[in-house]
C-alpha cells in the first residue's frame with residue numbers, strides 16, 4: 001500500500017499518465033516487481049481526499065525487462081537490473097504460486113557479522129557518534145583502511161588525501177567511473193564479469209567494451225591478444241575484479257603483469273575491485289594489481305569493502321585508495337549523491353579492519369569446506385573449481401543448450417535457482433554460476449536438486 005495525495009494523482013492523470021504506470025512509478029520496490037493496479041480501490045476512495053494505491057503482484061504479466069521509466073532521462077533508461085535481481089523477481093512469483101525453491105544464486109554470506117564489530121557500532125551509538133561524518137570518511141576509518149592496505153596488500157596510501165570512505169564497493173566503483181570518464185569514453189570489462197559494472201559505466205557516459213576471457217587449463221583467463229582485440233582509441237579505463245566474480249579465477253602475478261603492462265602501454269585508468277580478496281583457496285593468494293605494477297599508481301583506484309570479508313553486506317561500508325587528484329575527483333562525485341557511510345558504521349568498520357582477524361580466517365575455512373562439498377556433491381558434473389570467491393562455475397558447454405534455458409529448466413522443473421553464465425557476458429555462455437555463500441541444508445539440498453536437474 002502506498003498513500004498519495006489526491007492532488008498528485010489527479011495532476012498525473014490529467015497529463016494522461018496511465019494508472020498502471022502510476023502504480024509502477026510509486027511502487028516502493030520500483031524495478032523489482034511487476035505491479036498491477038486495483039482501479040476499483042481508487043474509484044472508491046477518490047471522494048475522500050486521499051487516494052490509496054493497492055498493489056498486487058500481477059503474475060500473468062510478470063516481466064524481467066526493466067519497467068517503463070517516466071522520468072524522460074535517457075541516462076536512466078540505459079540502466080538495467082542485475083541478473084540476480086531479475087531472477088529474484090521470477091523466484092518470488094513462483095514461490096507465491098506455492099513452488100518450493102532453493103537459491104544457490106546470491107552473493108551474500110550467511111554468517112552473522114562478528115560480535116566485536118557489532119559491539120563497536122553499539123558503543124559508537126552510545127557515545128553519540130550520530131552526527132554527520134567527515135564526507136571523505138572519518139579520519140579513524142581512513143587511517144584504519146590505510147593500515148590494512150599496508151598490512152595485507154603491502155601498499156602505502158596517505159589516509160589524509162589518498163583514501164575515501166564509500167557506501168560499499170558499489171559507490172566506490174561508481175565514483176571512480178564518474179571521476180574518470182567523459183561522454184563517449186570506452187571502458188574495458190572482462191567478459192564474463194559481475195554484471196553490475198555495466199549500468200554505472202553507462203551512467204558516467206561511458207560505453208562497455210568486453211574483453212573476451214577464455215578457459216585455459218581449467219581457469220578463465222584474459223590474454224594479451226584479447227586485450228588488444230578489445231582496445232580502441234576511445235578506451236580510457238579498465239575495470240578488473242580479482243578474485244573474479246563469477247568465474248572464480250584469482251589473477252596470478254603473470255596474469256596481472258599482462259593486464260597492467262597493457263594498461264600502461266595504452267595509458268588507461270584501472271579500477272581494481274578487490275572485494276573478494278580474503279576468500280581464496282589452496283595455493284591461490286590475492287595480489288593487488290598495484291603490487292605488481294607500481295608504475296600504475298597514478299592511474300589506478302583500488303576499490304574494496306567490508307561486505308564479503310566481514311559478512312557486513314547490510315552495513316554498506318567500503319573504501320577506495322588512489323592518487324590524491326583522483327580521490328579528490330571521486331569525493332566530489334560522491335558528495336552529490338552519498339555523503340559516506342554513517343559515522344557509527346565507520347567506527348565499526350575501523351574496528352573490523354584493525355581488530356582481530358581470526359573471524360576472517362574462520363569464514364574462509366568454512367567457504368573452503370563448502371567449495372569441497374560443491375565439487376563432491378556435483379560429481380559427474382563439470383565444475384570449474386574456484387580459486388577464490390564463493391561461486392563455482394558449472395561447465396554445461398557440451399549440452400549446446402543456452403545457459404539461460406538450462407537455468408529456467410532447473411528453476412521450474414527442479415526447484416533450484418542459479419545464474420546463467422550468459423548473464424555476465426557472452427563469454428559466460430555455456431556455464432552456470434552456483435553460489436556457496438550460503439551453506440548448511442540450503443546448500444546440500446540445492447546441490448542435490450542441481451545434480452538431478454543436470455543429469456537429465
Ligand SMILES: Cc1ncc(COP(=O)(O)O)c(C=O)c1O
Nearest residue numbers: 107168169170194245275305307
Ligand atoms: C565483484 C563485486 N563488486 C562489488 C560488489 C558490491 O559490493 P558492496 O556490497 O560493497 O557494494 C559485489 C557484490 O556482490 C561484487 O560481487
